[in-house]
Amino acid sequence: MSLEVNGHKTYAYTGNHAFDACLPTVIFIHGAANDHSVWALQSRYFAYHGHNVLAVDLPGHGKSAGDALNDVATFADWVKALMDAVGIEQAAIVGHSMGSLIGLETAARYPAIVTRLALVGTAIPMPVTDALLETSAANDHAAYEMINVFAHSPRAQIGGNRLPGAWMMGNSMRLMERSANGVLHADFTACNSYRGGLDAAKKTKCPVLLILGQRDLMTPPRAAKEAAASFSNARTVMLDGTGHSLMSEQPDAVLDALIDFLRPKNVTAA
Amino acid sequence: MPAPKTYQLDTLSLHAGQQPDSEFGARAQPIYFTTSYVFPDTDHAASLFNMERAGHVYSRISNPTNAALEERIAALEGGVGAIATASGQAALHLAIVTLMNAGSHIVASGSLYGGSHNLLAYTLPRFGIETTFVKPRDVDAFRAAIRPETRLLFGETLGNPGLDVLDIPRVSEVAHEAGLPLLVDSTFTTPYLMRPFDLGADLIFHSATKFLGGHGVAIGGLLVDGGKFDWDKSGNFPTLSEPYEGFHGMVFTEESTTAAFLLRARREGIRDFGACMSPINAFQIMQGMETLGPRMQRHMDNTRAVVAFLDKHDAVEQVVYPELPSHPDHELARKLLPNGCGAVFSFELKGGRSAGRKFIESLKVFSHLANVGDAKSLVIHPATTTHYRMDDAALRAAGITEGTVRLSIGIESAEDLLEDLSRALRASQKA
Numbered sequence A: 001m002s003l004e005v006n007g008h009k010t011y012a013y014t015g016n017h018a019f020d021a022c023l024p025t026v027i028f029i030h031g032a033a034n035d036h037s038v039w040a041l042q043s044r045y046f047a048y049h050g051h052n053v054l055a056v057d058l059p060g061h062g063k064s065a066g067d068a069l070n071d072v073a074t075f076a077d078w079v080k081a082l083m084d085a086v087g088i089e090q091a092a093i094v095g096h097s098m099g100s101l102i103g104l105e106t107a108a109r110y111p112a113i114v115t116r117l118a119l120v121g122t123a124i125p126m127p128v129t130d131a132l133l134e135t136s137a138a139n140d141h142a143a144y145e146m147i148n149v150f151a152h153s154p155r156a157q158i159g160g161n162r163l164p165g166a167w168m169m170g171n172s173m174r175l176m177e178r179s180a181n182g183v184l185h186a187d188f189t190a191c192n193s194y195r196g197g198l199d200a201a202k203k204t205k206c207p208v209l210l211i212l213g214q215r216d217l218m219t220p221p222r223a224a225k226e227a228a229a230s231f232s233n234a235r236t237v238m239l240d241g242t243g244h245s246l247m248s249e250q251p252d253a254v255l256d257a258l259i260d261f262l263r264p265k266n267v268t269a270a
Numbered sequence B: 001m002p003a004p005k006t007y008q009l010d011t012l013s014l015h016a017g018q019q020p021d022s023e024f025g026a027r028a029q030p031i032y033f034t035t036s037y038v039f040p041d042t043d044h045a046a047s048l049f050n051m052e053r054a055g056h057v058y059s060r061i062s063n064p065t066n067a068a069l070e071e072r073i074a075a076l077e078g079g080v081g082a083i084a085t086a087s088g089q090a091a092l093h094l095a096i097v098t099l100m101n102a103g104s105h106i107v108a109s110g111s112l113y114g115g116s117h118n119l120l121a122y123t124l125p126r127f128g129i130e131t132t133f134v135k136p137r138d139v140d141a142f143r144a145a146i147r148p149e150t151r152l153l154f155g156e157t158l159g160n161p162g163l164d165v166l167d168i169p170r171v172s173e174v175a176h177e178a179g180l181p182l183l184v185d186s187t188f189t190t191p192y193l194m195r196p197f198d199l200g201a202d203l204i205f206h207s208a209t210k211f212l213g214g215h216g217v218a219i220g221g222l223l224v225d226g227g228k229f230d231w232d233k234s235g236n237f238p239t240l241s242e243p244y245e246g247f248h249g250m251v252f253t254e255e256s257t258t259a260a261f262l263l264r265a266r267r268e269g270i271r272d273f274g275a276c277m278s279p280i281n282a283f284q285i286m287q288g289m290e291t292l293g294p295r296m297q298r299h300m301d302n303t304r305a306v307v308a309f310l311d312k313h314d315a316v317e318q319v320v321y322p323e324l325p326s327h328p329d330h331e332l333a334r335k336l337l338p339n340g341c342g343a344v345f346s347f348e349l350k351g352g353r354s355a356g357r358k359f360i361e362s363l364k365v366f367s368h369l370a371n372v373g374d375a376k377s378l379v380i381h382p383a384t385t386t387h388y389r390m391d392d393a394a395l396r397a398a399g400i401t402e403g404t405v406r407l408s409i410g411i412e413s414a415e416d417l418l419e420d421l422s423r424a425l426r427a428s429q430k431a
């Protein structure tokens, strides 16, 4: 769907479904220099299984207009504005990498609107190396090249994709290359400067799921440990042999963890 | 800080797209010789059909052996993915039908493999798709031939039969200015000699029958998507950017930002036209690709030796090879094909048809047949075989003469090839 948020044309993938006020909503938030398509399989599943789905393109990313925002708090306010624009009061949020920080900050700022929070490939805090900050500031292609290697497990760099005929390394490179100049650096600035993560974790009231890749070099699992212990109600699913690109490296395992976390359980007939 | 390295061609040729089999640890790529796949449960089945989960349903649409091959060629080309097809012809057809409808138009190089020319010049017009052919060296002619209904520019990396080098950087610029993609047939060059996506091409196809397989045992095609073309922005491709009734109203450019083309090609083209590759062929082509680098280097070493030999030989009027200064694309070839201009080329024998016949019949190592890109050296004399009904004027119009001989240089011992050619050339001049 295409809508206006804070005066900018904004795109959210809905899995071909019109919004249904009777259904719960899941918001999927992508990471740095990515767009909604990183959630293709998972978001489509929920759209066809009893949920409204908003897999957003963040401002300045994908099909959404506006400048890229360079801090997590502003992104969180944007998520609230998005929900207002769509007219929903509550949603579950699933975020990857930078998107996980945005989800976390949204849950801390607006506890009443976030029902559940899934953090996929997260580190709290999420420092970014000087090499990546510098190369991204210079819009140097080397930044994408570094990310592409760091963000895929050794196995994923060889391939054997579950999605027939898709070459993961090529896909993720081409997706990043679509970003306008400055977008990656703004995203990394947002990640690097976000200091409130552990406080936000303590403030978060809703159930939290962390899905981590055991071989993730971008957001290594140990970097999520302290935060995981700071939530009042959090569970961690660790995916063996998986790098930072969890949704493409292990699409079914990520989906199964999300289904288990988000699907209403023990629904009793009225 | 230097960017960390990704794997290079020879490593990817052996490994890309394949992990040791999880059941038994098989190191070689297993041949999944099956039509279909058992669903764990009905929910899982529904999710597979609806593209909510990754996996295989039916081998016309996808197969694990084919998928490994598809991933491997995509890795070698630096694309986002690929589809294996029944033949090179099927790959070209799949690219075209995925992009356009009746009423659409193609601008193509006139120097094409005969089969591609037949499809574009005679067969597709029956379905309302017209092609304008232009001289591949004339970049402005590509531009001038573009019409509002044009949907594709197409050429071979090395054209047939004169080895015209397609100026991919400039032709792709013309295409992109018009919001159109450039498709190239990279059969003669393979990713070892050229990576067309790096030069500006948007889609690549191969007749994998040729150098990729290398053994001459399996027919197959590969269609690769570079993932750079912006189908939405172009506005020329409603098959990709508007809802498709045939798949629950899916909008392919919403579903996949980088691989919308491949998604439609698989979900419609392979599904409905059905020109899929057999997993046996996929295995055989992968076996060939494992040695692509060493083979291509040997093809090039032998080709250079043969070209140098023929170029100096008294019985030879002319050798047509872009590495020779006499070739019109010599400079362009130095830029785009520094590692070689392929192993298929023609030369002009003195003495006309009878010399040609004698030459062919005197060869012992070269096989006389209608194929190229085998590990074995091949030869054909068009004036006495494929084009034997044509008079000299008609031959000339097709870019050949009665003395034209086409060679596909294999990877035998170079001395044996030179000796074979030397003897046959001598015999031809006694005719």
Ligand SMILES: Cc1ncc(COP(=O)(O)O)c(C=O)c1O
Binding pocket: B087, B088, B089, B090, B113, B115, B116, B156, B185, B187, B188, B206, B207, B208, B209, B219, B220, B221, B371, B372
């Ligand atoms: C340059 C070129 N393209 C395409 C093809 C067609 O490929 P196939 O025979 O695999 O259908 C050929 C076959 O000779 C070829 O030489």
